[in-house]
Amino acid sequence: MGKLFAVIRREYLERVRNKWFVIVTVFGPVFFAVVMILPAYLSVRGLRDAKVVDLRVVDATGTGLGARVAQRIADPRRGGNPPSGPDAETTTPRQLVRVDTVSAASLAAAESTLVLEVMANRLSGYLILDSATLGNGQARYAGRNASSVGQNEQLETAVRSAVMGMRLENAGVVAANADSITRLRVNVAAVRITDSGKSGSGVGGIIFGGVIAFMLYIAIILYGQAILRGVLEEKTTRVAEVILASVKPDILLAGKVIGVGAVGLTQFGIWIASALFFWGERTRLIGAIVGPSAATAPTGFDFPSIEPFTIVALVLFFIFGYTLYASLFAAVGAMVGTQEEANQAVQPVMMILVFSVIFVQPVMTNPTGRLAEVLSLIPFSAPIIMPLRMTATPVPALIVMASLGGVLVTALGAIWLSARIYRVGLLMYGKRPTLRELWRWVRQS
Secondary structure: OOHHHHHHHHHHHHHHOHHHHHHHHHHHHHHHHHHHHHHHHHHHHHHHHOOOOEEEEEEOOOOHHHHHHHHHHOOOOOOOOOOOOOOOOEEEEOOOOEEOOOOOHHHHHHHHHHHHHHHHOOEEEEEEEEHHHHHOOEEEEOOOOOOOOHHHHHHHHHHHHHHHHHHHOOOOOOOHHHHHOOOOOOOOOOEEEEEEEEEEHHHHHHHHHHHHHEEEEEOOOOOHHHHHHHHHHHHHHHHHHHOOOOOOOHHHHHHHHHHHHHHHHHHHHHHHHHHHHHHHHHHHHHHOOOOHHHHOOOOOOOOOOOOHHHHHHHHHHHHHHHHHHHHHHHHHHHHOOOOOHHHHHHHHHHHHHHHHHHHHHHHHHHHOHHHHHHHHOOOOOHHHHHHHHHHHHOHHHHHHHHHHHHHHHHHHHHHHHHHHHHHHHHHOOOOOOOHHHHHHHHHHH
16 A cells, blocks of 8 residues: 555646646636636627628518518617508618518519629628518528528517517507517526525526536546556656566556546645635625625526535546546556557547537536436446536436446446556557457456
8 A cells, every 4th residue: 555655646746746737727717717608708799799781671571561670670679660661661870771662573573683782792681571471480581691690690580570560560459569569588597496495596507517517528638648648658768667666557557547636636626616715705795895685686697506415426426437537548558659659549538538528518408308317327428427417407316326336337347457458568569459469468467
């Protein structure tokens, strides 16, 4: 045990004392916040700030629907009754939306003319409203910016609101009431309920689960690759020959896995503690500026309350999942002789890990679905999928224990397999072994 602790201490201190460990530990939360929050924020802002400019609305309905659509594009929040009728033409200077009223017979000719104007860059696009728009809400848009998601969503909202308003008026609803009804937006605040009662925002739970899954994935890659590089460096520099003169290969492998894993736990502990501290400071600051009631009032995103069982399970999933993949990374490092060979040989392990990340978004969308249940029980994907499910929705303790047990058994099997490959491969040089040679190493070691 003394030699094992010596290896663990060496691996741990060597990495903790590195200046890059300090830099990553300090700026890691900032990086994760930028990666997870900034793209979503920019996407939402892009959808919100999307402008419909230089648009021609072609109204072939004969009901003045085009004027209504133009009015909603110009000002989607405020009501108003634009002029209607077959000769109505509306120009909104701020967004340059013009309405052309045509008959159904001349619609094809008008559209051909608009196509030429778009091709000549005199117009950005045109929107066609015809009998299909009144019947089933189908409209057609064509233009150079037809791939703009934000603009398309704005056009769909305007057309849907205008058609609904017209139908309500035809059903006898007062025009002002119909307009206010079609512009109504509903915001549903979702609150999670667990066995212990309410536990924060549902949106906060799913975001927190996604962050946990992403951090576990990054941690497994970073620290697994660190073990692979360490083993490969000791092998290529012949340091392993000196170390193995006093330490058994199994002890050396275990020391590396545990030491690097302890570095990961230290880093994650600092990140979690800092996150909790800043969240508490955020609540205190809001309470000091606005008032205690505002600090405790429900919002769209509240930090979810995490039960002790969930915290313990998250730590165990990290330890077991890390041990599983770290053992495989160490085995790959012992098999190869150069960094180029390592990059090729590690691909199967990376593909298994990436397979889990591919399904993170579907699981976040439906954490109680069959896909989430199956992936959370597969040992290779459970270290990422099950923590995501646990933080997004309550999972029975027996299911969590079964998933943990499967990951633990698989991790022990990976340690047994990797130790035998490590024992022989650490002192083998030359070409990369074949699968038959690997099997012989496992049987004879």
